[in-house]
Amino acid sequence: MNPLQARDLIIDIPNRDDGQALNFTLKPGQIWGVLGPNGAGKTTLLHTLAGLRAPRSGTVHLHDRSLTEIKRRHISQQLGLVFQERQDGFPATVLETALIGRHPWLSPWQMETGDDERIARQALEQLDVDHLSDRLVNTLSGGERQRVAIATVLTQAPYTWLLDEPTNHLDLHHQVSVLQLLTAQAGAGRSVFMCLHDLNLAARWCDHLLLLYPNGDACWGPAKQMLVPAALERLYNQQLLTVEVDGAPLFVPKKT
Amino acid sequence: MSRSLVTPLFVLALVSIAAMVVSVGTGSVSVPPGDVIAVILGDGSTLQQTLVLELRLPRTLSAFATGGLLAVAGALMQVLLRNPLADPYVLGLSGGAAVGALLAMLAGLGGLIVSGSAFAGALLATLMVFGLAHGTGSWTPSRLLLTGVVVASGWGAVITLMLAISPVQRLPGMLYWLMGDVSYARSPSPGLALLFLVCILVVPLGRSLNVLARGPMQAAALGVSVRPLEWTIYILASLLTATAVTMAGSIGFVGLVVPHMLRLLLGNDQRLILPACALAGGALLVLADTLARIVIAPEQLPVGVITALLGVPTFLYLLYRSR
Numbered sequence: 001m002n003p004l005q006a007r008d009l010i011i012d013i014p015n016r017d018d019g020q021a022l023n024f025t026l027k028p029g030q031i032w033g034v035l036g037p038n039g040a041g042k043t044t045l046l047h048t049l050a051g052l053r054a055p056r057s058g059t060v061h062l063h064d065r066s067l068t069e070i071k072r073r074h075i076s077q078q079l080g081l082v083f084q085e086r087q088d089g090f091p092a093t094v095l096e097t098a099l100i101g102r103h104p105w106l107s108p109w110q111m112e113t114g115d116d117e118r119i120a121r122q123a124l125e126q127l128d129v130d131h132l133s134d135r136l137v138n139t140l141s142g143g144e145r146q147r148v149a150i151a152t153v154l155t156q157a158p159y160t161w162l163l164d165e166p167t168n169h170l171d172l173h174h175q176v177s178v179l180q181l182l183t184a185q186a187g188a189g190r191s192v193f194m195c196l197h198d199l200n201l202a203a204r205w206c207d208h209l210l211l212l213y214p215n216g217d218a219c220w221g222p223a224k225q226m227l228v229p230a231a232l233e234r235l236y237n238q239q240l241l242t243v244e245v246d247g248a249p250l251f252v253p254k255k256t
Numbered sequence: 257m258s259r260s261l262v263t264p265l266f267v268l269a270l271v272s273i274a275a276m277v278v279s280v281g282t283g284s285v286s287v288p289p290g291d292v293i294a295v296i297l298g299d300g301s302t303l304q305q306t307l308v309l310e311l312r313l314p315r316t317l318s319a320f321a322t323g324g325l326l327a328v329a330g331a332l333m334q335v336l337l338r339n340p341l342a343d344p345y346v347l348g349l350s351g352g353a354a355v356g357a358l359l360a361m362l363a364g365l366g367g368l369i370v371s372g373s374a375f376a377g378a379l380l381a382t383l384m385v386f387g388l389a390h391g392t393g394s395w396t397p398s399r400l401l402l403t404g405v406v407v408a409s410g411w412g413a414v415i416t417l418m419l420a421i422s423p424v425q426r427l428p429g430m431l432y433w434l435m436g437d438v439s440y441a442r443s444p445s446p447g448l449a450l451l452f453l454v455c456i457l458v459v460p461l462g463r464s465l466n467v468l469a470r471g472p473m474q475a476a477a478l479g480v481s482v483r484p485l486e487w488t489i490y491i492l493a494s495l496l497t498a499t500a501v502t503m504a505g506s507i508g509f510v511g512l513v514v515p516h517m518l519r520l521l522l523g524n525d526q527r528l529i530l531p532a533c534a535l536a537g538g539a540l541l542v543l544a545d546t547l548a549r550i551v552i553a554p555e556q557l558p559v560g561v562i563t564a565l566l567g568v569p570t571f572l573y574l575l576y577r578s579r
Contacts, residue, residue, distance in 0.1 A: 047473070052473055073479035074479075076477060077479070081477040086474065087338060087474070090519070090524045093523075096523075096525075097470075100466065101478070104479040106463065108464070111527075
């Protein structure tokens, strides 16, 4: 297992002060949620942790080695990222899209085999999009495309999952099944780090939270300690009502 | 290699051979397909041997190599930019190569220096277009196309200027170059060798290209070293274009039309599309050249005219269809 570690990390957001340097370790089995208002830098943080964007200072370590010292191919065998936005300049089928998740595991001269296709089909089945496998991705609905993107990373089978708004476009049932899938991944010793818009989903499914403020401030820790109404109200600049459901807090925006 | 790759390539190879046999057999003295094959196998009359092996085959092979190179260059550009409308001609690469070649001709140089200069021109054009259209981290298709078109018209102006100030005795050679014509192309082997090499090279690069077609960030997240791969594609596409343009002048639209048609038929796996482009682009240009020879026989049209006449309506149709 390869814990992902942020060491004195300051993400590079133009025209923003350094703020709080991030120091945390994403341990196997943990599910982290990142909360913050629009523009707080959640996506930038995720891309920085994946090594796709250079930090302003500090480092990201994977298994005690800095990401900058590891080959992209080796990083991608351990670290998977579900993007919020995706491009499709060229038409591709759902199965072809899931199959690219095998890319890090194949040598340049290798063709995809029946095994690779089986792994991709299983992933599509788990995300409930296997019936669409011959459809072109650009003809799918937003929620279906989101599930195909998650199935692609499931095919990639990384130890560390980074996800940018994984519940975007999903209906309630599929939101829950995706979060259950991620919980099962964490249960199998992998780790999950995701940006979420929905405070209540984060409160329910994440064991650790990182609150990212627009001015660069940040705080992180076990979810129970972070779910303080005052801190959340400051985070979103929105007054909240807190109710208890099922033994867990539920936050509702106050009408003004 | 899986069967789904082999069958289409085998069919295209047969089509290419058939096109070449027809091309070699067509002309002022026609040679039946059976005789063409006999001559190539070492039989046939002396007249037929001279006609086929010395006069027509080099031209046909040059047309094949040129078409293949341009189609592969176009397909590579399209993956690089994730834009099905990119092609070396539209992006001004051919213009840059032409200016390079004409400069060398204007200076009275010939042969290898013209080729080298055309290559340098194509590379310069690539750098200019990509450098200027480069935004923060990625290219927006509309900006890139606009940059390419503007740069291409800039090259056009430079070409006109050079023609205007050139001494008269150099003009015919320069004009031949610009019109795109394989009738004087006599040494197809470098182009064919390059085409073959690239087709071998894209096998290991193919899957990375497939991933790159999903966008640079997604590709990086899946373990592709995006920058080196992108530079490899730039340089390859420039080299292919420069070689093609050096052999046969600027021939438009093969690089645009052929990959697009093949993607409609065969999907978008670059390991299939790129070799298929080499074969289909070659076959198309061989047929276009055959047409160019017979439409107003005994006079000949430059093959660039035929490909443009086919390509312009197709390009307009694609633009009309795209949002």
